[in-house]
Amino acid sequence: QVQLQESGPGLVKPSQTLSLTCTVSGGSISSGDYYWSWIRQHPGKGLEWIGYIYYSGSTYYNPSLKSRLSISVDTSKNQFSLNLRSVTAADTAVYYCARQLGYSYGYGLDYWGQGTLVTVSS
Amino acid sequence: EIVMTQSPATLSVSPGERATLSCRASQSVSSNLAWYQQKPGQAPRLLIYGASTRATGIPARFSGSGSGTEFTLTISSLQSEDFAVYYCQQYNNWRTFGQGTKVEVK
Numbered sequence: 001q002v003q004l005q006e007s008g009p010g011l012v013k014p015s016q017t018l019s020l021t022c023t024v025s026g027g028s029i030s031s032g033d034y035y036w037s038w039i040r041q042h043p044g045k046g047l048e049w050i051g052y053i054y055y056s057g058s059t060y061y062n063p064s065l066k067s068r069l070s071i072s073v074d075t076s077k078n079q080f081s082l083n084l085r086s087v088t089a090a091d092t093a094v095y096y097c098a099r100q101l102g103y104s105y106g107y108g109l110d111y112w113g114q115g116t117l118v119t120v121s122s
Numbered sequence: 123e124i125v126m127t128q129s130p131a132t133l134s135v136s137p138g139e140r141a142t143l144s145c146r147a148s149q150s151v152s153s154n155l156a157w158y159q160q161k162p163g164q165a166p167r168l169l170i171y172g173a174s175t176r177a178t179g180i181p182a183r184f185s186g187s188g189s190g191t192e193f194t195l196t197i198s199s200l201q202s203e204d205f206a207v208y209y210c211q212q213y214n215n216w217r218t219f220g221q222g223t224k225v226e227v228k
Contacts, residue, residue: 047158047166047209049217063216064123096165106156106171107213110178115165 002027004097004113012091012120018084022097022113029078030055035100036080037109038071040093048093052100053080087120094118124148124212126220134228135200143223145193145210154214157186157195160222161206169208170195200225 008020022036029036037052051061053071061069065084073080084091094117098109125148135141145155153173158166168177170186173193183198197204205227210220 046221047211047219049211049219098165105177106154106175107217108156108168108171108177109158109166110168112165 002099002111004099004111006095006097006113006116008116008118010117010119012087012118013122014088014120015086018082018087018091018118018120020082020095020097020116020118022080022082024078024080024099027099029073029080030075033102035060035102035107036073037098037100038082039096039098039109041096041115042090042093050082050084050095089120092118092120124151124215124218126210126212126218128208128210128220128223130223131221132224132226134226136228137200137202139200139228141197141200141204141225143195143197143208143210143225145188145195145220147191147193147212150190151212151214153189154212155186155188155193156211156213157184158209158211158219159204159206160209166209197225 003025005023012018035052038050051071053059053073068085070083094115096115097113099111101108127146129144155173157170160166174186185196187194207222207224209222
């Protein structure tokens with residue numbers, strides 16, 4: 001059974017960088033069948049797809065976040081990471097990592113982490 | 123950006139009844155449409171992709187239809203575990219979600 005777990009600070013100051021890591025267990029992040037995604041949910045609101053990465057390092061970013069965003073992968077640790085620069089209160093959200101299927105399965109997100117709340121505040 | 127609009131915002135349904143949820147795209151997304159279910163305090167769960175294909179393990183009472191800009195998720199006979207928020211999501215041009223429809227007990 002694949003499991004994903006987010007980790008990182010729950011509080012980030014405005015203008016600083018939000019950094020989160022997702023650790024994958026029960027499966028290899030190097031499997032060519034999947035991509036690895038970050039999604040966020042603002043408190044009490046809907047979902048926003050942040051971006052995703054393939055094990056080779058190829059990245060795909062939300063155009064609205066692209067200028068502040070970087071996603072990386074460490075296959076030796078079976079982890080992938082999110083860095084979001086110059087954060088504001090609008091970046092306060094629950095951040096999820098998830099496994100993403102290929103196009104044949106609608107790029108669906110079939111396994112998710114439990115989510116971690118990140119608050120941007122001084 | 124493709125905007126996804128779901129209606130109604132809240133749907134009140136009795137257990138055993140049918141629920142019909144709508145999703146409209148601001149431009150055509152072909153059949154590149156998925157549905158997710160989210161319960162309080164949990165991550166979303168993939169229900170449908172390709173507008174009408176059930177994901178692995180999803181009961182047959184869930185069905186999706188539509189193409190282009192108009193889509194529907196139908197739950198044929200609501201069970202207690204189906205009361206939740208449902209999101210549509212397009213993947214034709216990047217990915218965007220609708221704002222959700224909450225299905226509550228009538």
